[in-house]
Amino acid sequence: MNELPSFPAVTQLAIPIFIAAIFIEIIFVRFFKAVGEFEVYDVLTSLLMGTGNVVAGILFGFISYGILMWFWQFKFFDLGFFWWIGVIAFLIDDLRYYCYHRIAHRVRWVWAEHVNHHSSQHYNLSTALRQSWTGHFTGMVLLQVPLVLLGFHPAFLAFVYGFNLVYQFFIHTETVRKLPAPIEFLFNTPSHHRVHHATNPRYLDANYAGTLIIWDRMFGTFVEELPEDQPRYGIVKNIGTFNPIKVAFHEWIALWQDVLKPGLSIMDRLRYIYMPPGWSHDGSRKDSAALKAEYVALNPDTSGMAGLPELPSK
Amino acid sequence: MPLEILGPLVLVGIISAVVLVRFVANTPPRLINTASQAQAILLNEFPSVVFGSKVMITKNGCEALIEIKEPANHLGLVHVMGSKHVARLMSVGEIRSITNNDPNDLVLNLKDLTLPKISLQFETDEQKDAALKLFENLKLSEAA
Numbered sequence: 001m002n003e004l005p006s007f008p009a010v011t012q013l014a015i016p017i018f019i020a021a022i023f024i025e026i027i028f029v030r031f032f033k034a035v036g037e038f039e040v041y042d043v044l045t046s047l048l049m050g051t052g053n054v055v056a057g058i059l060f061g062f063i064s065y066g067i068l069m070w071f072w073q074f075k076f077f078d079l080g081f082f083w084w085i086g087v088i089a090f091l092i093d094d095l096r097y098y099c100y101h102r103i104a105h106r107v108r109w110v111w112a113e114h115v116n117h118h119s120s121q122h123y124n125l126s127t128a129l130r131q132s133w134t135g136h137f138t139g140m141v142l143l144q145v146p147l148v149l150l151g152f153h154p155a156f157l158a159f160v161y162g163f164n165l166v167y168q169f170f171i172h173t174e175t176v177r178k179l180p181a182p183i184e185f186l187f188n189t190p191s192h193h194r195v196h197h198a199t200n201p202r203y204l205d206a207n208y209a210g211t212l213i214i215w216d217r218m219f220g221t222f223v224e225e226l227p228e229d230q231p232r233y234g235i236v237k238n239i240g241t242f243n244p245i246k247v248a249f250h251e252w253i254a255l256w257q258d259v260l261k262p263g264l265s266i267m268d269r270l271r272y273i274y275m276p277p278g279w280s281h282d283g284s285r286k287d288s289a290a291l292k293a294e295y296v297a298l299n300p301d302t303s304g305m306a307g308l309p310e311l312p313s314k
Numbered sequence: 315m316p317l318e319i320l321g322p323l324v325l326v327g328i329i330s331a332v333v334l335v336r337f338v339a340n341t342p343p344r345l346i347n348t349a350s351q352a353q354a355i356l357l358n359e360f361p362s363v364v365f366g367s368k369v370m371i372t373k374n375g376c377e378a379l380i381e382i383k384e385p386a387n388h389l390g391l392v393h394v395m396g397s398k399h400v401a402r403l404m405s406v407g408e409i410r411s412i413t414n415n416d417p418n419d420l421v422l423n424l425k426d427l428t429l430p431k432i433s434l435q436f437e438t439d440e441q442k443d444a445a446l447k448l449f450e451n452l453k454l455s456e457a458a
Binding site: 009012013015016018019022023026027029030037038039040041042043044047048051054121122126199232234236237238239240241242246247250253254294295298 | 315320323324327328330331332334335336338339340341358359361362393395396397398400401402426427428429
């Protein structure tokens, strides 16, 4: 059996780099006219959400790790800790992240923890740190079980995932516009991720990538950022608070209010949990498909463009 | 990283970033100055909406009430939040209560966890009454 190395906590070690990068971005925007915008309460909320995320990881990280270590006993192989195994683990776990992220936007149960990250109407490096407090309770750790059974040790997976998260920090900026074409083709970039954070109908539910944008290109969820459709950031129904407690739990509360509404069938209650955000039993709300269809109906020349449906034929 | 290093590092980082933004790079609130500005903000989030004729802007430019023809039985609300805006299409069911306060003030209580209470301060009593009328029309059209 391979001896378990002592892996550093990559994201914690990167905190000084995150702080320095935020300062540099602020300086560039203020003094060098780089694209970007800051608002003091928004930045404070984002940083407090990041702090809460770190605390939640310290307090509850054992849940996810414990689950994966339980499955480790059933592994088919033990791939060890060679550096090239780490590279393979990174790539496969990046695909796993794409799957998690797509579920997080299409299943309300997981959206309830992920919505926090999208709740800012700004897009700068502090937004990258606006992270969930409840991620350990959604069950999404189960997506890593196949990797564990294949022989990637849970500690190794956590280690390589740290690099994925550190990479993603740097794409949360408006100051970097487009990178060279080969990078834009292969990697998640600030431009691709601006699309992901935007609520413009064409940009909804697109670009789920962690590090590699190739997964979105392969699975049909890629949408290019268009200069004529500047991203508007936030969520479809923007929150009206900077209170981090409300930011962290508002969608969970809304979810349970819907599930516990009087007079609903069991199936409708379950649908409020697993259907996409915006679904309602009485059709009173609009999900992203309805918003896209509405946009195309109002702008027929956009029919069939990336991220938008075809106009229904008459 | 040991907590005794992580804790102070995070604290100093947050304070420094917030102070830097506050004094160097803060974007001031984008106040609502005109009816067309308020309608444009609402249209961004509700592109199918058809406006009525009335738009009531509060005296500090932080809120606007917008009369809506379609969808029926709704009233538009735009609220300044930092340097951005929050928009709502309110129906009667989303309003908990309206409190008629000082001479020119209304307090709007909503069934909205993230935006539960808004204070609407108008220049004159007549403007406040006009805003109240918009809410009354909402209740009447819902009841009809």
